[in-house]
Structures are given as C-alpha cells and as structure tokens.
Amino acid sequence: MIQRKKGLSVLLAILMVGLLTACSGEAGTESDGKDKAIAIGQINWAENIAVTNMWKVILEDKGYDVEFNYLNMGSTMTALDSGDLDASLEVWLPVQDANYLEKYQDTVNFSEETWYDDAKVGLVVPTYLEDINSVKDLNEHKELFNSEIVGFDPGAGTMEVTEQLIKDYDLDVELVPSSESAMLAEIKKAVKDEEPIVAPLWSPHWVFSKYDLKFLEDPKNTFGGVEKIHHATRQGFDEDYPEVSKWFKNWKMNDQQIGELIDYVESSEDPADGATKWVEENQDLIDEWVK
Structure with missing residues (x-):
C-alpha cells in the first residue's frame, strides 16, 4: 500500500510539472501559446540588410526568435500572400512597388505608416558626365553606354519602373539585370576609370557618400x-503579434539615422554586429518605437 501511494505521488508530481510548463509557456512561445518565431524577408539591398538586422537585434532582445528568408521582391510578396512569411520591411510607394500593391492589396497588409519619408529613385550617372543631365540625353549618347543601363535584381519594382521609363522616353537602350552587388561593382569600376555608366539607384544608399553621382x-x-x-505583413499578423505590429508602425528614421545604420552594417564582417x-x-x- 505504501509503495502504491509512493508511485501515485511520483505520477502526480510529473503531471503537475507538465501542467505548470504548459501554463507558463515554453521559450519561443507567447503566453497564449502563439509561436514567437517571426519570419522576416531579407532582400540583398544595402538598406534592407541594415534594417532587417536592426529589427532582428531589437526583437530578439525582447524575447522573439527572428528568422530571415532570403528572397527577391517578387518572391517576398508571394510568400506574404501565402502566409509563409510574416513581414517585409521595405515597400516603396506610391510608384516603385505600386504593381505589388495593386496585385496583393486584398491579401497582404500594406502599412499606411511609413518609416522613411524622403526616398528618391531614378537613373544616375557619374557627375563627370557633364553633358548628360536628363533621361532625354541618353539616346544621343547611347554609344557611350554600349546602349545599356546596368540594372540589379530582376523583379524589383524599380527595375519594372525602369522598363516603363525606357518605353516612355523611347530609349534605344537595354536594361541589363544582375544584382545590387554586381551593379555597384560596375559603378565602382567605371568611376575608378572615369568611364561612362548609367544605372537605376535610390536614396537612401551609402553609394552616394562614396562616389560623386x-x-x-x-x-x-x-x-x-x-x-x-x-x-x-501577412494577413493575421496584427492579431498574432499586436505588440510587434505596433512597434513597426511607430518606427521612423531620418537621413542621418539610416545612413549611419547602413554604414555600421556595411563596415562590419557580420551585419548583426x-x-x-x-x-x-x-x-x-x-x-520611442517599442514603448
């Protein structure tokens, strides 16, 4: 009888431990049982790498587990649409990513709030090309550029807008896709040799502090x-992560802040550092953001 009571006591203790663990929530889960792992899309653009790593640091300090999905812009929007991705931190509006807004506005949550309000996009050339100051000048000087615009990631909104620009101005040039890093390498080489080059670029970007463009x-x-x-964010993110959703909406950066962040990330061997x-x-x- 004593032995049976002892066995029951051990069993009861095990059950109580299991119950307490379930009630308190395991590491990586919300108190209501929601998974605290957040999947954020990262695109291989300087400012995107900077802000995704910044939010990874912030969120992990708050107890969340942040996972990066390395995607291009088109795949990012598809993943948000399917719910396979929680958040994308960079959507340019009203022009650059308007095609994605039009396609996914009913199935993806595009924030009304903005985190940067003074962005600029366009074709750039080195400043030493004094006779080329307008898009309209490109046809006249197309031989200088081998009739090419050096582009970056196919599927990026800016690449699609550049294709539209070629049509709007009836330019006799071809947009050549590559990657941001490859495009920047071409700009570096051209500037070093004082050769002509034209490429789509955007501000904020560290490249403007390094080269005269x-x-x-x-x-x-x-x-x-x-x-x-x-x-x-994907549909349902606000309900699953109301706290993080609020933080994202509070997020605001100016030129100096984003420029310094990009510089810190670019100059580190590990972007997270x-x-x-x-x-x-x-x-x-x-x-101020996470209050």
Missing part, C-alpha cells in the same frame, strides 16, 4: 517624386 532629370516623372518606405552597435548607441530612439 547625380540623378538624371525625369521630365515625364516616370520614377515619381518623393517615395515613402512602408512595411507589409554592426546593427547591434547601432542599436546600443541609439537606445533612446529605439525606446
């Missing part, structure tokens, strides 16, 4: 004027 005038306004950068340093030095700003 100028945006070409766009009289037809194909690229639009001032762009604003939003974030987007640069982001961590920047977060540590800007905790007051972070606190």
Whole structure:
C-alpha cells in the first residue's frame, strides 16, 4: 500500500510539472501559446540588410526568435500572400512597388505608416558626365553606354519602373539585370576609370557618400517624386503579434539615422554586429518605437 501511494505521488508530481510548463509557456512561445518565431524577408539591398538586422537585434532582445528568408521582391510578396512569411520591411510607394500593391492589396497588409519619408529613385550617372543631365540625353549618347543601363535584381519594382521609363522616353537602350552587388561593382569600376555608366539607384544608399553621382532629370516623372518606405505583413499578423505590429508602425528614421545604420552594417564582417552597435548607441530612439 505504501509503495502504491509512493508511485501515485511520483505520477502526480510529473503531471503537475507538465501542467505548470504548459501554463507558463515554453521559450519561443507567447503566453497564449502563439509561436514567437517571426519570419522576416531579407532582400540583398544595402538598406534592407541594415534594417532587417536592426529589427532582428531589437526583437530578439525582447524575447522573439527572428528568422530571415532570403528572397527577391517578387518572391517576398508571394510568400506574404501565402502566409509563409510574416513581414517585409521595405515597400516603396506610391510608384516603385505600386504593381505589388495593386496585385496583393486584398491579401497582404500594406502599412499606411511609413518609416522613411524622403526616398528618391531614378537613373544616375557619374557627375563627370557633364553633358548628360536628363533621361532625354541618353539616346544621343547611347554609344557611350554600349546602349545599356546596368540594372540589379530582376523583379524589383524599380527595375519594372525602369522598363516603363525606357518605353516612355523611347530609349534605344537595354536594361541589363544582375544584382545590387554586381551593379555597384560596375559603378565602382567605371568611376575608378572615369568611364561612362548609367544605372537605376535610390536614396537612401551609402553609394552616394562614396562616389560623386547625380540623378538624371525625369521630365515625364516616370520614377515619381518623393517615395515613402512602408512595411507589409501577412494577413493575421496584427492579431498574432499586436505588440510587434505596433512597434513597426511607430518606427521612423531620418537621413542621418539610416545612413549611419547602413554604414555600421556595411563596415562590419557580420551585419548583426554592426546593427547591434547601432542599436546600443541609439537606445533612446529605439525606446520611442517599442514603448
């Protein structure tokens, strides 16, 4: 009888431990049982790498587990649409990513809030090309560029807008896709040798602090004027992660802040190390977002 009571006591103790564990929630789960792992899309663009790593540092400090899905823009939107991705931190509107807004506005949550309000996109050339100041000048000087615009990731909104620009201005040039890193390498080589090059670029970007480049005038306004950068999330994200959703909506950065963050991340062997340093030095700003 004593032995039976002892066995029951052990069994009861095991059940109580299991119950307490279930009630308290395991590491990586919300108190209501929701998974705290957040999948964020990362695109191989300088500012995107910077802000995704920044938010990884912030969220993991708050107890979340952040996973990166390395995608291009088109795949990012498809993954948000299917629910395989939780968030994308970079959507340029009203022009650059308008095609994605039109296609997915009913199945993806595009934030009305913006985290950067003074973005610019257009074709750029080195400043030493003094006779080329407008998109309209490109046909006249197309031989200088081998009738090519050096592009980056196919599927990016800016690449599609550039294709539209070629049609709008009836340019006799071809947009050559590659990657951001390959495009920047071409710009570096051209500037070093003082050779002509034309490429689609955007600000904020560290490249403008390194090389003397100028945006070409766009009289037809194909690229639009001032762009604003939003974030987007899958349907149901606001309900699953109301706290994080609020933080994303509070997020605001100016030229100096994003420029410094990109510089910290670009100059570090591990982007997370640069982001961590920047977060540590800007905790007051972070606190405004996550209050």
